[in-house]
Amino acid sequence: MFATDVVPKFVAVTGGVCGSLDKGAIAASIGAVLKAYGYRVTAMKIDPYFNIDKSLISPLQHGEVFVLDDGAEVDLEMGNFERAMDLTLGRNNNLTSGKVWSYVIDKERRGDYLGKTVQMIPHVADEIIRWITETASVPTDGSRLPPHVCVMELHGTVGDIELMLMLEALRMLKFRLGKENLCIVHCTYVPIIQGVQKTKPTQHTVKVLSELGLQPDLVMCRCEEPVVDSTRAKISLQCSVEQSHLFSVHTVPYVKHRLPVNLDAQGLLTVLTAVLRLDRVRKDPIGGRTPRKVFSIADWTSLCERKEGLTEEVHIAVVGSGLARQSLSLTKATFLSVIKALDQASLYVGRQLVINWVDSLALDEEWPDYNAEERSAEWRKLRQASGVLVHATTLGQGFTGLSGSLLALQFARENAKPLLAVGSGLHLAVIEFARGVLQLSAAVSAEMVSAEPADSPESRPFVISKVLSEATGAVLGARTLALAEGSMAHRLYGGLARVQERHRHRFEVSPEFVPRLEKEGLRFVGVEDPGTAVALCELQGHPFFMGTQFFPEFKSRPGTPAPPFLGLLMAATGRNVREERLNDLYAANIVSHYRCSRGAVSPVTSRVVASGCSPPGTPVA
Numbered sequence: 001m002f003a004t005d006v007v008p009k010f011v012a013v014t015g016g017v018c019g020s021l022d023k024g025a026i027a028a029s030i031g032a033v034l035k036a037y038g039y040r041v042t043a044m045k046i047d048p049y050f051n052i053d054k055s056l057i058s059p060l061q062h063g064e065v066f067v068l069d070d071g072a073e074v075d076l077e078m079g080n081f082e083r084a085m086d087l088t089l090g091r092n093n094n095l096t097s098g099k100v101w102s103y104v105i106d107k108e109r110r111g112d113y114l115g116k117t118v119q120m121i122p123h124v125a126d127e128i129i130r131w132i133t134e135t136a137s138v139p140t141d142g143s144r145l146p147p148h149v150c151v152m153e154l155h156g157t158v159g160d161i162e163l164m165l166m167l168e169a170l171r172m173l174k175f176r177l178g179k180e181n182l183c184i185v186h187c188t189y190v191p192i193i194q195g196v197q198k199t200k201p202t203q204h205t206v207k208v209l210s211e212l213g214l215q216p217d218l219v220m221c222r223c224e225e226p227v228v229d230s231t232r233a234k235i236s237l238q239c240s241v242e243q244s245h246l247f248s249v250h251t252v253p254y255v256k257h258r259l260p261v262n263l264d265a266q267g268l269l270t271v272l273t274a275v276l277r278l279d280r281v282r283k284d285p286i287g288g289r290t291p292r293k294v295f296s297i298a299d300w301t302s303l304c305e306r307k308e309g310l311t312e313e314v315h316i317a318v319v320g321s322g323l324a325r326q327s328l329s330l331t332k333a334t335f336l337s338v339i340k341a342l343d344q345a346s347l348y349v350g351r352q353l354v355i356n357w358v359d360s361l362a363l364d365e366e367w368p369d370y371n372a373e374e375r376s377a378e379w380r381k382l383r384q385a386s387g388v389l390v391h392a393t394t395l396g397q398g399f400t401g402l403s404g405s406l407l408a409l410q411f412a413r414e415n416a417k418p419l420l421a422v423g424s425g426l427h428l429a430v431i432e433f434a435r436g437v438l439q440l441s442a443a444v445s446a447e448m449v450s451a452e453p454a455d456s457p458e459s460r461p462f463v464i465s466k467v468l469s470e471a472t473g474a475v476l477g478a479r480t481l482a483l484a485e486g487s488m489a490h491r492l493y494g495g496l497a498r499v500q501e502r503h504r505h506r507f508e509v510s511p512e513f514v515p516r517l518e519k520e521g522l523r524f525v526g527v528e529d530p531g532t533a534v535a536l537c538e539l540q541g542h543p544f545f546m547g548t549q550f551f552p553e554f555k556s557r558p559g560t561p562a563p564p565f566l567g568l569l570m571a572a573t574g575r576n577v578r579e580e581r582l583n584d585l586y587a588a589n590i591v592s593h594y595r596c597s598r599g600a601v602s603p604v605t606s607r608v609v610a611s612g613c614s615p616p617g618t619p620v621a
Contacts (some may be wrong), residue, residue: 008042008136009276010182011151012170014214016158016205017189021222022256024077026187026249027153028084029259033268034149035085035141036260036297038283042140042147043081044132045074045094047155048162052098053091059393063333067504067554068093071477076336077153083340083557084260085151086295087140092131097162100127120165128169129176148281158186158209171213183275184209186216187249190223190231197223197231199238206239217275218245226250245271253308257558260300295558303558306347314351314572316342317358317385319408320393321401324359324374331357334393338422341553342389345561345569348586356381360404367404387544387572388412392423392504392551402448406432418544418571420564423505426537426547427464430509430517433539434463437520447507463517465510475503479528479550481535487525488546488577489536492563494590498529501550501594508549509534544571560589 013027024045031041051057054065055073066079072091082089104127108118116123136150154170156163174182186209188202206216219241221227227248236243247266252258273279318338323331332339339355346353362370362378382388390405405425409432412419421429427445434443445464478500483490485497493499509517511532514524526536526548539545548564556562561569566586567577582590 007181008147008150009180009278009281010132010136010173010177011149011185011272011276012182013151013153013185013187014158014167014209014216015154015156015187016209017201019157021187021189021220022249022259023187024080024153025084025256025259026185026220026263027077027151028080029256029263030185030268030272031081031085031149031151032260032295032300033264033297034151034272035294036264036300037269038294039148039278039281040139040141040143040145040283041085041087042136042138042150043078043085043087043089043093044135044150044152045077045081045155046132046152046166047075047094047096048160048166049096049155050098050101051096052102053094053096059334060330064336064393065504066337067476067502067551069478069500069502073476073504075155076333077155079337079340079554081151085141086557088142089140090138092135092138093140095128095131095135097165100124100131103127121168124165125169125172128166129173132169132173148278148283149276158205158212164212167209167212167214174214180275180277183217183272184214185218185220187220187222190221190227192224197225197228199231199234202235203238206241216241218247218271220247220249222249224251245275257300257304257307261297261304264297299559303347307352310347310350310352312351313354314346314349314387314569315354315356315385316387316389316568316572317356317382317408318389318391319358319360319363319382319401319405320391321360321404323357324362324370324378328357335391337551337553337556338389338391338393341556341562341565342569344556344558345565348561348566348583349569349573349575351569351573356385358382358385358408360401360408363404363407364401382408382411385417385572387418387420387568389568390419390421390425390428392425402428406435410436413539413542413545416543418568419542419546420544420568421547422553422564423549423551424507426549427507427509429545429547430463430513430522430537433517433520433522434461434513437522438516445507461513463510463513464507466507474506475508477502479503479535481526481550482529483536484523484525487523488538488544488567489525489563491578491582492567492590493594494563494582494587496591496594499594501535501548501552502554503535503550505549509537544568544577555593557589557593560586560593563590563594 011030013023015021015023031043035041053073054075063076065073066076067073068090069088070090074094078089078094081087104124137146139145154166188205190202191198232243232246235246247263343353358381359378361367362375390409405428409429431443434440440461443461443463446462446466480498480500482498483493521540522537523540524534524537528535535549537547544567546564552562552564570577
């Protein structure tokens with residue numbers, strides 16, 4: 001299926017000094033630059049933690065859980081890779097220590113090592129290398145041609161004990177492949193103390209990396225200001241890295257959007273070509289599919305210029321449990337893809353996005369710990385917003401914030417405030433509608449009660465019911481859904497009758513309640529195909545009231561904002577979503593990005609999948 005004459009080259013991005021250096025954004029930007037110049041790229045995220053995947057890690061630990069087409073629950077940086085490089089990655093593109101060790105132990109128990117003593121070196125390291133090399137050969141850009149370059153990010157900081165085995169595997173890989181096939185990019189921090197840029201942290205982290213047998217080929221210097229020539233000269237001399245191989249990653253407005261442009265302006269492609277001998281790589285495709293439209297450097301430049309030119313604002317209220325008592329950086333990591341999707345949609349409508357973070361706990365008068373002034377402030381942020389988003393991440397552990405979220409939904413429904421409800425946000429919207437319109441005051445979700453009560457379903461109606469019997473299973477990954485013609489969703493998706501979106505849930509709208517809900521105006525205009533499971537709803541007579549069972553933010557891209565988020569921003573800026581004609585370029589991008597062929601099947605062949613690891617070469621059931 002894939003050509004075999006192309007051996008991918010590697011760019012490995014490591015970090016030193018401290019975390020939060022935008023290492024993932026740097027890796028994504030390197031891939032974006034390479035792709036802009038015609039190279040086929042793929043990406044990997046290597047995490048040293050022992051979790052198999054992100055499915056059971058709290059978003060408060062490492063940010064949101066990002067879901068891929070094949071149902072993998074992975075690190076949020078995988079979302080950055082997909083957005084910046086326009087890729088469709090798979091579960092094997094996120095490697096964790098847990099996956100590797102689990103696979104090695106399973107092999108040992110089966111006797112595959114034929115009585116040998118199984119050790120970290122070479123057995124575990126060899127497994128890491130095999131995983132990397134096999135995954136790097138799999139196309140992820142839609143071209144069906146093997147990638148020229150695989151960009152890898154190693155989570156953590158050089159010197160961390162948990163990262164040592166991964167770095168040793170990287171050293172072994174570079175030795176086996178040769179220095180022209182693996183480029184080490186080291187991200188470091190250049191602090192400014194009393195107005196002077198200090199190089200000692202960079203010198204020390206490069207020394208630690210070199211002691212492990214990995215001399216960096218490029219150094220990315222993260223700094224609050226552009227790195228000056230004297231600083232470059234000192235780092236170059238002390239770290240044995242040419243000055244042309246030092247890049248200033250300094251703080252500017254929209255730094256992550258500007259990274260591809262800034263790195264390109266500093267000669268990134270020239271340096272990578274010299275290190276990896278990319279001039280020997282044949283870029284002309286031979287067979288395969290035509291890849292999706294490439295986002296060029298000019299496109300990145302235009303995107304930044306358009307963002308900087310925005311003057312009018314649009315305020316969107318994002319409702320969440322405990323947000324008033326949570327750090328903003330943690331909140332942003334938890335809602336990362338949501339923020340990106342809102343930002344990309346706001347650019348389409350020509351407005352500067354302002355997010356009003358609304359604490360759902362404070363909206364509920366019965367919840368303690370909030371005084372009258374705090375409650376008034378949260379309600380004011382909700383009322384002043386032009387649109388409302390209630391997301392699956394809205395509810396806290398133990399479903400705290402449930403009553404406040406229902407009040408926010410009621411406010412949006414009764415006051416014609418544009419609303420988007422995502423994931424379990426859809427469940428809450430249905431519950432609120434059943435209580436407020438159908439007068440089912442006891443309507444509830446089976447997910448939100450510890451056990452089904454002994455009384456009859458009519459007295460305790462489960463408008464949201466469990467779709468699985470397995471406690472660890474879930475509906476995960478891309479599913480095909482059919483859209484009703486004439487609906488807002490059908491229009492926002494460019495007139496497509498069938499689209500694919502990514503799911504992550506164990507509960508759905510109970511089918512027996514659908515006719516009663518639709519009779520009162522809550523139309524279910526998107527259902528799984530094949531099947532009848534509800535995936536999308538709209539409220540008749542409301543300017544924009546949409547609920548999605550899936551998570552549209554996972555497929556949002558620069559230049560191609562997710563349709564439900566675009567609909568919310570259009571309605572929030574006073575546009576008529578049902579009548580306004582979409583931009584031709586956007587409509588074409590949407591059709592290309594979401595189209596399903598009539599015989600297409602979802603990447604997840606089983607509707608119910610369970611978490612686990614599958615090494616490269618193993619079919620995903």
